[in-house]
Amino acid sequence: MSKPTFLGDAGRALRIGTGLALISAALYGANVPAARVASQAGMPGADLVAWRSVWFLPLLAIIAFFARERLRLLPGEAGPTLRLSISASLTAIFYLSSVDHLPVPMAVVLFYMFPLFVILLASRIEGRGISRVQMGVFVVAFAGLVTAVGPSLAGLSLKGMLFALGGAFACAYLFITASHVPNAPLRNAFWTQVFMGPLAFLFAWLQGGLANPAVALGIAPVAVALAMGAYALAYWLQLVAAQKISADRAGLLFLFEPVMAIAMAGLFLGEVLTPVQAIGVALILAALAAEIRLGTREP
Numbered sequence: 001m002s003k004p005t006f007l008g009d010a011g012r013a014l015r016i017g018t019g020l021a022l023i024s025a026a027l028y029g030a031n032v033p034a035a036r037v038a039s040q041a042g043m044p045g046a047d048l049v050a051w052r053s054v055w056f057l058p059l060l061a062i063i064a065f066f067a068r069e070r071l072r073l074l075p076g077e078a079g080p081t082l083r084l085s086i087s088a089s090l091t092a093i094f095y096l097s098s099v100d101h102l103p104v105p106m107a108v109v110l111f112y113m114f115p116l117f118v119i120l121l122a123s124r125i126e127g128r129g130i131s132r133v134q135m136g137v138f139v140v141a142f143a144g145l146v147t148a149v150g151p152s153l154a155g156l157s158l159k160g161m162l163f164a165l166g167g168a169f170a171c172a173y174l175f176i177t178a179s180h181v182p183n184a185p186l187r188n189a190f191w192t193q194v195f196m197g198p199l200a201f202l203f204a205w206l207q208g209g210l211a212n213p214a215v216a217l218g219i220a221p222v223a224v225a226l227a228m229g230a231y232a233l234a235y236w237l238q239l240v241a242a243q244k245i246s247a248d249r250a251g252l253l254f255l256f257e258p259v260m261a262i263a264m265a266g267l268f269l270g271e272v273l274t275p276v277q278a279i280g281v282a283l284i285l286a287a288l289a290a291e292i293r294l295g296t297r298e299p
Contacts, residue, residue: 029260045096144283
């Protein structure tokens, strides 16, 4: 039997990475309505991130112990892992906190500018031109997103807008750094929680203090569990996918997240799509199909 060619291996990695990125985006999308329900039950965004770290950090340590995976960082790994951890922490804290001050549709639209930031940053860092295909995909998908969520200028808050845009910039940097860390998703997830927990607790304290998690767990235990579990699995899959596809391609594929968030909101929150919103979702899916079919050529 002949050995697989380099192009065959690269194509297989691209397909696997694309699939994992879409699954990760779907799980992140499921996390959004669950986080909204948790917030309404008394666990705001920063609190959710903080308590999630408290519960998942020992779980990740136990998994690493039985999987015999090293958690200690070697000197050359500390810098990239630190950058990954901080960017992931700020992404989660800023995005979930933005919905405390902005209507959800506007927060979503501002945050999902991050694929554009990824494209611009990646081309700058790697010294290459901006792909017309990727820009076209982003423009169509973003137009679909605006149509689907129907943001309103009512209830705008400068603080909320800064949180959403800050989350978008942090997320763009997360996608860039995720492709440059050592290929050890479990270890990277562990150290992300090490940094994310204290930052989230500090942020929650600055926002007025931590709420009692028992209250939210008593009111909406399923939503809290889904918001935590879906995020944990999504982040791990994102780290795996980042080793197989480029950051700018991954950023575009993650525009599938709001599609899943809309679908989950309809399923669990009873929010029915209008015909105009359905057209927006169709535009996003068409753009993603084009990226998958025509996307940028991977090395």
